[in-house]
Amino acid sequence: MLRPDQIFEEVSQFNRRIANGMITLSEVGEIEAGVSPYDVVYTEEKVRLLHYRPRVSSPGKVPLLIVYALVNRPYMTDLQEDRSTIKGLLDEGVDVYLIDWGYPDAGDRFLELDDYINGYLKRCVDFIRTQHQLPQIDILGICQGGTFSLCFASLYPERVKNLVTMVTPVDFHTPDNVLSLWARELDVDLMVDTLGNVPGELLNWSFLSLKPFRLTGQKYVDMADILEDPVKTKNFLRMEKWIFDSPSQAGEAYRQFIKWFFQENRLIQGGLEIGGKKVELSRITMPVFNIYATEDHLVPPDASIALEKYVGSKDYTPFAFKGGHIGIYVSGRAQKEIPTAVAKWLKDRSH
Amino acid sequence: MSDQPFKDWTSLWSDAQQQYWNTLQELGKKAMGQTPPPAANPWAEGFEAWSKLLQNAAPADNRDWFLKLAETNKAYLSMGEQFWKLMNAQSSGAPLSPENWWAGISEAFKNQAGSAFFGATPKDPWAAFASTFGLPSDQWQKLYAASSSYPEEFQKFLQGFMTGSPSENPYQKFLTMPALGYSRESQEQLQKLQQQWLKYGEALQGYNQVLGKITEKAFEIFGNKTRDIATGSAPSPESLRAIYNLWVDSGEEAYAEFATTPEFTKAQAGLVNALMAVKQQEQILTDGFLGQFGLPTRRELDTAHQRIHQLQRQVRSLQEAQADSGIQLLREEVAALKREIEGDKAKKKGAASAASEPKTL
Numbered sequence: 001m002l003r004p005d006q007i008f009e010e011v012s013q014f015n016r017r018i019a020n021g022m023i024t025l026s027e028v029g030e031i032e033a034g035v036s037p038y039d040v041v042y043t044e045e046k047v048r049l050l051h052y053r054p055r056v057s058s059p060g061k062v063p064l065l066i067v068y069a070l071v072n073r074p075y076m077t078d079l080q081e082d083r084s085t086i087k088g089l090l091d092e093g094v095d096v097y098l099i100d101w102g103y104p105d106a107g108d109r110f111l112e113l114d115d116y117i118n119g120y121l122k123r124c125v126d127f128i129r130t131q132h133q134l135p136q137i138d139i140l141g142i143c144q145g146g147t148f149s150l151c152f153a154s155l156y157p158e159r160v161k162n163l164v165t166m167v168t169p170v171d172f173h174t175p176d177n178v179l180s181l182w183a184r185e186l187d188v189d190l191m192v193d194t195l196g197n198v199p200g201e202l203l204n205w206s207f208l209s210l211k212p213f214r215l216t217g218q219k220y221v222d223m224a225d226i227l228e229d230p231v232k233t234k235n236f237l238r239m240e241k242w243i244f245d246s247p248s249q250a251g252e253a254y255r256q257f258i259k260w261f262f263q264e265n266r267l268i269q270g271g272l273e274i275g276g277k278k279v280e281l282s283r284i285t286m287p288v289f290n291i292y293a294t295e296d297h298l299v300p301p302d303a304s305i306a307l308e309k310y311v312g313s314k315d316y317t318p319f320a321f322k323g324g325h326i327g328i329y330v331s332g333r334a335q336k337e338i339p340t341a342v343a344k345w346l347k348d349r350s351h
Numbered sequence: 352m353s354d355q356p357f358k359d360w361t362s363l364w365s366d367a368q369q370q371y372w373n374t375l376q377e378l379g380k381k382a383m384g385q386t387p388p389p390a391a392n393p394w395a396e397g398f399e400a401w402s403k404l405l406q407n408a409a410p411a412d413n414r415d416w417f418l419k420l421a422e423t424n425k426a427y428l429s430m431g432e433q434f435w436k437l438m439n440a441q442s443s444g445a446p447l448s449p450e451n452w453w454a455g456i457s458e459a460f461k462n463q464a465g466s467a468f469f470g471a472t473p474k475d476p477w478a479a480f481a482s483t484f485g486l487p488s489d490q491w492q493k494l495y496a497a498s499s500s501y502p503e504e505f506q507k508f509l510q511g512f513m514t515g516s517p518s519e520n521p522y523q524k525f526l527t528m529p530a531l532g533y534s535r536e537s538q539e540q541l542q543k544l545q546q547q548w549l550k551y552g553e554a555l556q557g558y559n560q561v562l563g564k565i566t567e568k569a570f571e572i573f574g575n576k577t578r579d580i581a582t583g584s585a586p587s588p589e590s591l592r593a594i595y596n597l598w599v600d601s602g603e604e605a606y607a608e609f610a611t612t613p614e615f616t617k618a619q620a621g622l623v624n625a626l627m628a629v630k631q632q633e634q635i636l637t638d639g640f641l642g643q644f645g646l647p648t649r650r651e652l653d654t655a656h657q658r659i660h661q662l663q664r665q666v667r668s669l670q671e672a673q674a675d676s677g678i679q680l681l682r683e684e685v686a687a688l689k690r691e692i693e694g695d696k697a698k699k700k701g702a703a704s705a706a707s708e709p710k711t712l
Contacts, residue, residue, distance in 0.1 A: 010591045011431040106652065110660040119667065181611050185620030187627065194631040196653065202623075209619075210610075213602035221427050221595065 014224055021227025028230060031237045034075040036086050038098075042127045046102030047120045049127060055090040062161055062350060063095040063128055063137050067121065067152075069144035070101050070253070071203060073245050076329050077142070080238060083330045088339025094346065099124050099145075103247040109196040111250035113257065114275030117151050125152070125159055136161035136286075138346055143167050143299060143325075147261065150307075151274055154283045162349050163313075164289045164342055167325055169299045170281075171306035173265045178210055179298065183262035192255040200246025210297055239330070268310050281307070287315035289345045291338065295324040317345060431591050453577035456594065457570070537639065544632040547625070554618075554625035561609065561618045568605035573598055 042049035066086070068074035077098070078086040089096050099121065104111065128137050138161050141149025146168025153160045172180045191198065208215045226232035266272035272279040288311055292304035301320070308316055319341055321328050328334050576597055579585035588594045609615045638648040 007431055007591050011428060014427070014431075107656055107659070109653065110657050115664070175611075178610055181616050182619060185616050187620075187624045190624060190627045190631065194627045194634065196649075211603060212606060213599045218596070218599045221592075 017224045017227050021224065021233070024227055024230050024233050028234055028237060031234065031241045033080065033238050033241060034078050035081050035084055036078050036090060041097075041131070042124060044120060044123060046104065046108065047124070048100040048102065049124045050098045050100060052086055052090055052096040052098070054093075054095060055087070056093045059090075059093050059095040060346070060350060061095075061132075062134065062346075063097055063132055064089065064164075064346065065125060065128060065137055065139050066096065066098040067139060067141040067145035067149045068099065068101070069142060070116070070249060071144055071200075071246065073242060073247070074098055074100055074142075076242050076326075079242065079330055080235065083235075083335060085329050085334070085338055088335060089343060092339050092343030094339075094343050097124070097128055101247070104197055104250040105248070106196060109251040112252045112275075113148075113151075113260075116253055117148055118155070118275040118277065121148060121152050122156065125156070129159065135159070138162045138164070140164040140166065140342065141168060143169070144257070147267065150267070150281065150284065151272070151279045153286065154279045154281060155274065155277050157283055157285060160286050162287045162289070162346055163284065164291065164345070165304070165307065166291045166338075167293055167296055167299045167304065167328055168290070168307070169261070169303045170310070171265065171268050171303050172261050174300055174302040174306070176300040177303055179206065180262050180303075182206065183258055186258065188255050188258040188263070192251040196251045197248040198251060198254045199248050203249070204244060204246050207298065239326075268306065281310040282312040285312045285314075287317075287349050288313045289317050289319060289342065291319040291321055291328070291341070293321045293323050293325055293328045295322070295327070298325040315349070427595065430595065450578070450581045453581040457574045457577050540632070540636055540639065544629070544636060547629045547632045551622075551625040551629045554621045558618045558622045561615050565602075565605050565609045568608065569598075569602040572604050573601035576601060 036052050038050040038052045040048050041051045066074070066077060068077065078084045081087070086096055086098070101116075101120075125137060125139075129135065136159055139149050139153065141147070141164070143166070146165040147170070149163060149165060150168065150170065153163050169177075174180075195202075223233075223236060226236060260266045260272055264271070267279070267281065270280075288307070290304060290307050292299070292301045294301055296304075305318065308318060321334065321337060323331050323333060328338065576585065580587050588597055634649055638650055641648045
């Protein structure tokens with residue numbers, strides 16, 4: 001059993017860490033993120049297509065386009081020197097492109113999923129195909145970006161050589177999908193008609209509400225433990241910056257995504273049309289590598305695993321990563337496992 | 352900024368800790384009835400005073416982090432203090448059984464939840480967990496304050512009228528009275544806004560009630576865990592942090608149990624939907640004011656943005672059609688050329704074979 005003097009000692013130590021942490025915080029400087037050098041090779045309105053500079057002398061001939069979610073910023077995939085999926089892929093000899101969707105403002109309120117998938121995404125894919133004089137390229141979709149990639153691969157299968165999906169929701173109605181349960185009761189028409197674009201803060205509130213005790217309390221108590229270490233503090237703050245760096249969501253695209261995917265689960269129930277074109281997972285016949293996280297609280301594993309049942313591909317490979325939705329990019333295990341697994345899988349299908 | 356001032360602050364804090372120690376000793380003496388009553392929460396209150404001083408010295412970029420840390424850790428310190436008092440009081444009396452000791456810890460958590468120090472009220476027990484224990488409703492209030500165009504004071508004023516359901520509320524009856532006269536339309540819009548505010552208040556109450564149930568459940572789970580510890584069927588936490596983590600686990604367990612229930616999902620969605628209804632009505636009124644001043648309204652901007660977007664799509668569609676038709680023309684041209692070449696080849700072949708045939712008389 002605890003003794004009073006133990007408690008006093010522990011609290012005194014805690015106080016000391018906080019006090020010393022103030023020095024760390026005052027000296028920590030700017031919190032930068034994104035470490036791998038790139039060139040912006042194509043722009044369209046707020047969308048930028050980034051081409052990462054290779055880290056090997058002769059990268060693979062078929063480039064890989066990373067399609068990130070609209071919800072957060074894509075620098076999570078290239079957070080810092082020792083935590084970067086992109087750097088890992090470059091080291092493995094993959095030629096990497098990434099779409100940065102930018103920060104929508106009121107002028108983008110009427111952008112629809114059609115604009116994102118049949119517009120920006122298709123034009124980025126076509127740009128890369130033209131540059132490399134290739135009929136097809138590889139695509140890696142992450143989270144919501146994975147859902148977009150599935151739609152794209154269904155609509156334009158002739159342009160996708162291999163498809164990789166990471167922590168991607170496919171079946172939005174699995175019983176453990178808390179976000180989906182919450183979204184089903186929302187009056188999304190009222191929300192979008194009222195707000196126009198949906199602010200990132202509102203989405204953050206939903207994400208933090210998934211585990212409020214840990215994410216809004218315990219995390220900051222635990223932070224005291226690392227405050228005396230400038231490197232660890234900076235890593236913590238970098239992650240914190242990413243969590244709260246949430247772009248607003250273009251209103252119409254948000255309305256469609258919530259209704260068609262979260263509320264009506266059309267990707268697997270059927271009836272999904274993007275820009276008047278029918279999306280069917282059975283049309284995805286290229287090889288598919290589906291990576292999911294076993295501890296994912298945002299996209300439960302079952303929501304991703306469902307892809308196998310609906311996809312038309314005969315070359316389907318699931319990959320279970322032992323970790324969570326964020327750990328899949330930034331944990332030490334992820335650095336060792338994810339880029340290597342993706343690169344090997346692609347290499348095996350490069351001919 | 353040099354770190355010298357912070358080193359000074361650090362020593363100030365160390366000195367303060369020494370004072371706290373003295374104060375706590377005094378507290379111990381008080382338990383035996385020998386000293387006058389000291390400050391209610393010397394650690395947490397001292398930390399708060401110290402952090403307020405430091406806020407001004409902290410660089411602007413890091414002030415938010417500091418405030419968040421200060422807020423969280425003040426609550427954590429208060430928790431430590433509660434436990435310290437509990438244990439100190441226990442150690443001054445007869446030795447307690449493990450069961451009673453852990454029952455005391457569990458009780459201390461309940462006291463913490465209801466502590467006025469955290470601004471908790473019986474109506475909103477969850478508020479006690481604003482900093483240390485995580486709080487959807489606290490985050491929500493910040494979000495609401497940031498998104499509302501109208502003064503918070505007015506909302507508070509309206510909350511004063513929140514008694515029972517809207518149908519039973521006398522103020523609600525007043526708001527449903529028909530508007531009359533020259534300003535009838537604007538009266539009606541204002542009435543609608545106030546009605547939406549009342550509905551929002553009701554939704555917030557409903558949401559907080561569900562959160563209150565989660566807190567109760569969390570206490571129950573925490574109580575069970577501490578009983579397991581007391582009986583030796585679970586390992587005993589060896590630090591204040593471990594007890595805090597036990598509480599966090601209990602809270603998350605309770606929250607996970609409720610978060611997927613229809614009661615919770617409806618209450619939460621009801622809160623969001625009610626806020627959207629308030630904001631929509633606010634916008635109608637704001638657009639009215641802007642129109643009166645000859646300024647562009649949100650509705651007009653939306654119309655303009657929508658038209659630009661439609662035009663953009665039409666342009667892209669035409670560009671793509673043009674590009675596609677160009678390719679088709681080229682394809683047709685290539686096919687025609689191929690046919691022409693094949694024809695030429697055939698003609699030449701025919702001519703050559705005719706020339707090679709032996710001539711006869």
